[in-house]
Amino acid sequence: MLVRTYQYMLRLTSWSPVLRLMRYSFLTLGRAALRGHRDWQPAWRDAEPRPSYDIVVVGGGGHGLATAYYLAKKHGLRNVAVLEKGWIGSGNAGRNTTIIRSNYLLPGNEPFYEWSMKLWEGLEQELNYNAMVSQRGVLNVFHSDAQRDAFARRGNAMRLAGADAELIDTDAVRRILPFADFDNARFPIKGGLLQRRGGTARHDAVVWGYARGASDLGVDIVQNCEVTGFLREGDRVIAVETTRGTIHAGKVGLAVAGSSSRVAKLLGLRLPIESHLIQAFVSEAVKPLIPCVVTFGAGHFYISQSDKGGLVFGGDIDGYNSYAQRGNLPVVEDVCEGGMALMPIIGRVRILRNWAGLLDMSMDGSPIIDRTPLDGLYLNSGWCYGGFKATPASGWCFAHLLARDEHHEVASDYRLDRFETGHLIDEKGQGAQPNLH
Amino acid sequence: MRIRCPYCGERDLSEYIYHGDMAARPDPAAPDAQRRFYEAVYLRDNPAGPHEELWYHANGCRGWLRVRRDTRTHEILDTAFAGS
Numbered sequence: 001m002l003v004r005t006y007q008y009m010l011r012l013t014s015w016s017p018v019l020r021l022m023r024y025s026f027l028t029l030g031r032a033a034l035r036g037h038r039d040w041q042p043a044w045r046d047a048e049p050r051p052s053y054d055i056v057v058v059g060g061g062g063h064g065l066a067t068a069y070y071l072a073k074k075h076g077l078r079n080v081a082v083l084e085k086g087w088i089g090s091g092n093a094g095r096n097t098t099i100i101r102s103n104y105l106l107p108g109n110e111p112f113y114e115w116s117m118k119l120w121e122g123l124e125q126e127l128n129y130n131a132m133v134s135q136r137g138v139l140n141v142f143h144s145d146a147q148r149d150a151f152a153r154r155g156n157a158m159r160l161a162g163a164d165a166e167l168i169d170t171d172a173v174r175r176i177l178p179f180a181d182f183d184n185a186r187f188p189i190k191g192g193l194l195q196r197r198g199g200t201a202r203h204d205a206v207v208w209g210y211a212r213g214a215s216d217l218g219v220d221i222v223q224n225c226e227v228t229g230f231l232r233e234g235d236r237v238i239a240v241e242t243t244r245g246t247i248h249a250g251k252v253g254l255a256v257a258g259s260s261s262r263v264a265k266l267l268g269l270r271l272p273i274e275s276h277l278i279q280a281f282v283s284e285a286v287k288p289l290i291p292c293v294v295t296f297g298a299g300h301f302y303i304s305q306s307d308k309g310g311l312v313f314g315g316d317i318d319g320y321n322s323y324a325q326r327g328n329l330p331v332v333e334d335v336c337e338g339g340m341a342l343m344p345i346i347g348r349v350r351i352l353r354n355w356a357g358l359l360d361m362s363m364d365g366s367p368i369i370d371r372t373p374l375d376g377l378y379l380n381s382g383w384c385y386g387g388f389k390a391t392p393a394s395g396w397c398f399a400h401l402l403a404r405d406e407h408h409e410v411a412s413d414y415r416l417d418r419f420e421t422g423h424l425i426d427e428k429g430q431g432a433q434p435n436l437h
Numbered sequence: 438m439r440i441r442c443p444y445c446g447e448r449d450l451s452e453y454i455y456h457g458d459m460a461a462r463p464d465p466a467a468p469d470a471q472r473r474f475y476e477a478v479y480l481r482d483n484p485a486g487p488h489e490e491l492w493y494h495a496n497g498c499r500g501w502l503r504v505r506r507d508t509r510t511h512e513i514l515d516t517a518f519a520g521s
């Protein structure tokens with residue numbers, strides 16, 4: 001997938017730098033088809049860095065690009081650059097398993113994720129880009145009475161925040177997943193919590209859609225531009241040093257996900273973040289089998305089926321600090337065992353590919369969208385293994401903070417100092433141990 | 438990944454439990470103990486490179502190990518009992 005993305009990017013970057021955005025519609029599609037698809041324009045400008053911007057966003061993943069888009073679109077700030085060390089979408093944005101949902105429990109989280117879900121629902125119209133948002137539903141199955149109670153509580157919390165949630169019984173789960181192992185001796189299926197509005201979206205398309213939207217509004221998207229240092233005036237950050245020269249900035253927003261600690265270290269900052277890895281798997285294509293996103297409640301396993309037919313699945317993080325972007329066998333085994341316990345029907349499907357990404361695990365499992373101790377420097381981090389679904393709201397709220405210097409109301413608990421003040425947002429109540437979140 | 442336990446020899450990752458950064462427990466009697474505990478519990482160097490960390494040999498000798506491991510490659514650079 002990455003190699004293909006890269007080739008595609010190379011193709012895009014060989015076009016002329018001056019572009020006029022082509023709106024996509026049935027008409028343009030039809031016209032392009034009649035002309036043999038020769039006239040497609042690149043979707044966004046691969047910009048050269050300029051010496052200075054009002055706002056520099058570091059990191060061209062989904063969050064950085066969405067931030068730049070909303071800065072331009074909602075706040076009218078167009079003198080903005082996104083600096084990406086590789087190619088856009090080469091990090092977790094292009095590696096995740098594409099699940100979107102808003103099924104959190106805590107008041108610090110749920111309104112934020114529900115806002116993200118609402119933005120997903122209008123994203124394609126907003127961006128005029130097919131992000132393949134598919135609200136096929138997210139079903140969390142449970143296996144005991146105690147777990148039913150916990151899921152009922154979570155469902156109620158979701159509904160209080162305006163999200164949808166249904167607690168369904170075994171028969172209803174059976175109608176959705178007739179092939180699941182309902183009478184498993186250890187983990188019988190007792191029902192599920194269903195969020196019908198949840199589902200999946202095409203991760204690369206989200207990256208390209210935001211890039212296209214931002215670029216069209218004047219944002220410079222600069223690739224192969226790694227931030228290697230910062231220039232300061234006292235306690236104020238005034239510029240970034242990059243592999244493509246020094247770039248001055250009124251404000252700098254960091255959205256580098258798993259690389260947060262490395263970048264913060266350039267300024268002598270230590271963050272409440274550990275970098276971990278999570279693996280994902282995709283199988284050969286099979287006929288339509290799994291109608292929604294399904295998660296196992298008794299172990300770490302979740303699965304959905306892509307439109308091409310591949311089963312996309314994963315499980316727990318490997319559990320040790322890592323920047324390697326590849327995992328080890330014990331978790332592969334664990335994921336496959338979870339899958340077999342839930343739906344033995346997939347046992348003979350062959351795995352085609354397996355990969356891993358570099359996660360920014362925060363110490364309470366929840367994100368950070370905040371100022372930092374340095375003036376002019378803002379932080380967006382701590383997305384753990386669940387930041388893809390957050391992409392629209394993260395961009396929305398980070399742009400709000402950067403533009404207005406105040407927290408957006410749905411992200412107002414995502415403070416960097418909450419670890420010091422004790423206002424943790426620990427969904428699982430696991431304490432300061434990232435590999436348990 | 439295989440980790441060499443000083444007692445049991447080189448054993449598979451699945452025998453071990455990870456307990457994170459080898460940060461030392463601060464002195465609870467220090468005047469700024471609160472700040473030091475906050476830093477020890479929540480802040481991390483999180484290096485890309487050699488990392489000093491604690492592993493528990495749960496399915497082996499049940500010893501606590503101090504492991505030096507490169508987080509970029511998973512190469513185990515050194516192991517010893519945590520107390521030593």
Ligand SMILES: Cc1cc2nc3c(=O)[nH]c(=O)nc-3n(C[C@H](O)[C@H](O)[C@H](O)COP(=O)(O)OP(=O)(O)OC[C@H]3O[C@@H](n4cnc5c(N)ncnc54)[C@H](O)[C@@H]3O)c2cc1C
Pocket residue numbers: 058059060061062063064083084085086087088089090091092093094095096097098099100225226227228255256257258259263278279280314355356357358359383384385386387388389390
């Ligand atoms: C295998 C896997 C499965 C996942 N599944 C899901 C899921 O199903 N649902 C969900 O909601 N979330 C999921 N996630 C999490 C989600 O992908 C991430 O939380 C989210 O993508 C992080 O935000 P981002 O897109 O901005 O990060 P990234 O795409 O990682 O963006 C960060 C960017 O910063 C760049 N960068 C780093 N250092 C520098 C520097 N010094 N200078 C310039 N640029 C730099 C990187 O190259 C990178 O492109 C998954 C993650 C993985 C790895």
Ligand SMILES: [Zn+2]
Pocket residue numbers: 442443444445446494497498499500
């Ligand atoms: Zn041992």
